[in-house]
Amino acid sequence: MGDLLQVENLRVRFLDAALDRMAVDGVSFSLREGEIMGLVGESGSGKTVTAMSASGLLPEGKTETGGSIRLAGREMLRCSERELRQIQGELLSVVFQEPMTSLDPVRRVGPQVEECLRLHTKLSARERKARALEAMAMAELPEPEELYRKYPHQLSGGMLQRVMIAAAVVGRPKLLLADEPTTALDVTIQAQILELLKKLNREQGTAILFISHDLHVVRRLCTRVAVMQRGKIVEEGDVEEIFRSPRHEYTRRLIDAIPRRDSKLI
Amino acid sequence: MENVLEVRGLNAWYEEGPALFGSRRRRQVLFDVSFSVGAGEIVGLVGESGSGKTSLSRAVLGLLPDYEGEIVHRSARPQMVFQDPYSSLNPAHSVGWILEEPLRAAGILDAAQRRAAVTELLEKIGLGGDYASRRPSQLSGGQRQRVSIAAAVIAKPRLIVADEPVSALDVTVQAQILRLLAELKEDYELSYLFISHDLNVIWQICSRVLVMKEGRIVEQGPVEEVFDRPRHEYTRQLLAAAG
Ligand SMILES: Nc1ncnc2c1ncn2[C@@H]1O[C@H](COP(=O)(O)OP(=O)(O)OP(=O)(O)O)[C@@H](O)[C@H]1O
Ligand SMILES: Nc1ncnc2c1ncn2[C@@H]1O[C@H](COP(=O)(O)OP(=O)(O)OP(=O)(O)O)[C@@H](O)[C@H]1O
Ligand SMILES: [Mg+2]
Ligand SMILES: [Mg+2]
Numbered sequence: 001m002g003d004l005l006q007v008e009n010l011r012v013r014f015l016d017a018a019l020d021r022m023a024v025d026g027v028s029f030s031l032r033e034g035e036i037m038g039l040v041g042e043s044g045s046g047k048t049v050t051a052m053s054a055s056g057l058l059p060e061g062k063t064e065t066g067g068s069i070r071l072a073g074r075e076m077l078r079c080s081e082r083e084l085r086q087i088q089g090e091l092l093s094v095v096f097q098e099p100m101t102s103l104d105p106v107r108r109v110g111p112q113v114e115e116c117l118r119l120h121t122k123l124s125a126r127e128r129k130a131r132a133l134e135a136m137a138m139a140e141l142p143e144p145e146e147l148y149r150k151y152p153h154q155l156s157g158g159m160l161q162r163v164m165i166a167a168a169v170v171g172r173p174k175l176l177l178a179d180e181p182t183t184a185l186d187v188t189i190q191a192q193i194l195e196l197l198k199k200l201n202r203e204q205g206t207a208i209l210f211i212s213h214d215l216h217v218v219r220r221l222c223t224r225v226a227v228m229q230r231g232k233i234v235e236e237g238d239v240e241e242i243f244r245s246p247r248h249e250y251t252r253r254l255i256d257a258i259p260r261r262d263s264k265l266i
Numbered sequence: 267m268e269n270v271l272e273v274r275g276l277n278a279w280y281e282e283g284p285a286l287f288g289s290r291r292r293r294q295v296l297f298d299v300s301f302s303v304g305a306g307e308i309v310g311l312v313g314e315s316g317s318g319k320t321s322l323s324r325a326v327l328g329l330l331p332d333y334e335g336e337i338v339h340r341s342a343r344p345q346m347v348f349q350d351p352y353s354s355l356n357p358a359h360s361v362g363w364i365l366e367e368p369l370r371a372a373g374i375l376d377a378a379q380r381r382a383a384v385t386e387l388l389e390k391i392g393l394g395g396d397y398a399s400r401r402p403s404q405l406s407g408g409q410r411q412r413v414s415i416a417a418a419v420i421a422k423p424r425l426i427v428a429d430e431p432v433s434a435l436d437v438t439v440q441a442q443i444l445r446l447l448a449e450l451k452e453d454y455e456l457s458y459l460f461i462s463h464d465l466n467v468i469w470q471i472c473s474r475v476l477v478m479k480e481g482r483i484v485e486q487g488p489v490e491e492v493f494d495r496p497r498h499e500y501t502r503q504l505l506a507a508a509g
Binding site for chain 1: 280312315319349350351352400404407408429435438439441444445448451463465469470471472473503504508
């Protein structure tokens with residue numbers, strides 16, 4: 001299968017932080033149709049900025065970019081507003097790292113989950129609601145019917161994160177960019193969300209770029225992983241291979257970091 | 267040991283929707299919760315998503331008006347690290363201003379000393395003094411989380427309620443932050459109520475742990491005891507899933 005997403009020598013600099021290094025400094029990787037790939041790395045290493053670039057969501061006029069990002073043949077770094085909206089509806093959805101920033105606090109949760117269907121399909125209101133409830137149940141949200149009518153502030157942090165996941169998968173995108181989608185979730189629910197992502201990938205062929213700060217979570221979902229540090233990819237390859245013989249010192253620290261009982265701090 | 271926080275028989279409710287036929291619709295979120303936090307103690311709070319951890323922390327800080335029971339503080343200005351750093355950091359101000367604010371409120375240092383304290387703390391959380399001039403919107407998720415921890419600890423309050431303070435951090439940065447919190451506890455006898463869904467984090471930094479399910483504390487005790495001999499079914503599940 002061909003490449004769905006091709007990132008070549010991506011460079012991003014924030015103009016208002018001119019003295020700092022580049023946020024993304026020459027990143028290249030590609031994702032095939034139906035593939036799941038992990039992107040891990042240090043806090044501040046450029047994972048989110050890479051995902052934002054790929055989805056055309058960098059803050060307008062605040063960055064200087066170089067290189068190229070092609071999604072299904074289209075150049076994402078030089079897309080018009082209209083083209084972007086179309087791509088975002090038909091091809092791509094994003095689960096954002098901080099759910100509260102992308103949900104509208106004064107709108108009920110349910111209509112926000114089905115927003116993408118309203119904009120990009122001809123489904124009736126009833127069909128949309130049915131699909132939204134189905135997606136919410138798949139994202140392991142308890143009592144979807146009741147949650148549908150609630151406002152974001154009435155939900156817990158982990159519930160909001162699952163709402164974001166439901167909203168991202170409801171339109172059955174070809175590519176899902178999931179930025180730390182399970183950080184607020186306890187292990188039992190995290191395992192269920194990873195299952196959901198696997199199932200989407202298996203049954204609908206959704207390609208997934210899974211961003212995480214946790215290499216051990218990535219290992220459970222992805223076959224291939226890229227490791228970022230300070231704006232660069234320092235290591236890339238098969239997850240198991242990397243666990244067997246990590247080449248980069250930072251990767252080694254990520255692997256070794258299962259806290260043991262002798263690592264008590266107090 | 268003197269307690270900085272005592273909670274006894276706490277029940278709390280959220281108001282739900284508009285009043286119906288004159289009676290308020292409310293839903294109970296906390297049920298008969300009792301625990302304490304001793305001076306210089308780090309107490310962990312774990313529990314499944316939606317079980318009431320954030321609600322309990324809000325109640326402790328007086329942000330949940332509808333409650334019954336006793337919440338006794340021996341701490342002038344308890345500080346909170348919110349689960350969602352984006353909405354808790356004032357977007358209109360720089361990181362430096364945000365970090366200086368608790369010091370200004372406490373009125374203990376002059377301007378130069380405040381700036382020095384901010385630079386020192388920024389270094390300790392792995393950001394460096396340059397970040398003082400940034401706005402919260404110009405940070406990565408994990409950087410924002412570290413700034414909100416810094417804002418809570420900078421004035422050395424007696425009690426800090428931290429809601430998932432390290433959930434967005436990779437292990438290397440997380441270890442650095444946990445060491446800083448442990449150090450502050452030693453040096454200044456700070457106490458923490460520390461919410462985390464990560465049992466490894468709880469294990470590293472807490473001496474006691476509370477386990478919540480559906481608004482109740484179903485189990486509490488020293489970390490070793492609870493983790494080695496969990497009595498409640500949910501605690502067992504958590505431990506099993508954590509591997
Ligand atoms: N709007 C912005 N303006 C200026 N600098 C920014 C902006 N957004 C991010 N940065 C900087 O770009 C770098 C990369 O940020 P990014 O959000 O991609 O990190 P990340 O790998 O996602 O980290 P985390 O794991 O903490 O979320 C960081 O150093 C950050 O401070
Ligand atoms: N402002 C609110 N109004 C009404 N209900 C609320 C409000 N905030 C939270 N709830 C509900 O109270 C329950 C407990 O939520 P809380 O945020 O305390 O959970 P939590 O244990 O912190 O979960 P998480 O790990 O997902 O953050 C949930 O059912 C949630 O929907
Ligand atoms: Mg990020
Ligand atoms: Mg919470």
